[in-house]
Every structure is written in structure tokens, then in C-alpha cells.
Amino acid sequence: MIIKDKLIKEYPLTKKIDCSFECFEVMKRRYVIFYDEKINKENMESLLDVFNDNSKNSFTEKRTLIIVGHTDEKFNKKDLLFFNGVDTFVVYYLINDNNKEIYFNDQRVFWFSVDWKKIIKKFNEILK
Numbered sequence: 001m002i003i004k005d006k007l008i009k010e011y012p013l014t015k016k017i018d019c020s021f022e023c024f025e026v027m028k029r030r031y032v033i034f035y036d037e038k039i040n041k042e043n044m045e046s047l048l049d050v051f052n053d054n055s056k057n058s059f060t061e062k063r064t065l066i067i068v069g070h071t072d073e074k075f076n077k078k079d080l081l082f083f084n085g086v087d088t089f090v091v092y093y094l095i096n097d098n099n100k101e102i103y104f105n106d107q108r109v110f111w112f113s114v115d116w117k118k119i120i121k122k123f124n125e126i127l128k
Contacts, residue, residue, distance in 0.1 A: 003095055003127065004034045007068065010126045019058040021051070029060045029114045035069040039094055041079070048082055048090055062112035064089040066119060071096055075103040091116055093123060102127065 004022075007013065013024035013032060022034040033051060051065060059065075071094040080092040080103060094103045106120040
């Protein structure tokens, strides 16, 4: 089973958001975006602009976007978290296609009540 299909089915992710990419609301102010292209250190920040520009009216004002994707690079936990300085946290949840490792940032954040730790923990349980 494809990882995306497994997470959608077993989480379950049922509240699809109408936008230009595959996105689901997990819980209030927390969204999961599935990205099919490879994510690497060079394109991570430019992808933030793509997701932000294409979702202007699709999300709540304060939010966390969890980007689920594939990579062929290694990442540190701190490399996977971005904050736009205003209202959006972006957390990457990346599966390495070469060694099957999963890279994620599961820290707690108390600003805006947009914590993603429980979501990441559940993803890890599903994918093990």
C-alpha cells in the first residue's frame, strides 16, 4: 500500500480541503499536505511559497501545515520546521526512499494552539 493511501485510510483523513494539491484537515488549524515530487534541502523553502500562495483562502488564519513527502537525503529534526513569523508553522514529514528512514520534527509548540506532536506520533504508529 502506498504510504499516502495508508495514512488517509488508517488515520483516517476524511476532511479534504479544496485547493490545488492533495490536502486534508486533521484537526482544527492542522492540515496534512501530500506532495508527490521529491523534497530535498534545495527545494524545501521554495515549496513553502508554493503551498502558501496556493492556499490563501483554504486554511484558517493560524495553522500548521504538515507536508508528507519523499526524499533521498538525510535530515536533522531542526531542518524540518519552518515558521513564517506571522501565522503558519510548516513541518515536513519525509520518507527516505533509499533507506526507508522517516524524518520528522515532533516538538511541542504552544503558540496559537497548533501543536502537531500527536499527529506525528500517530503517523509513526501507522507506518511501523
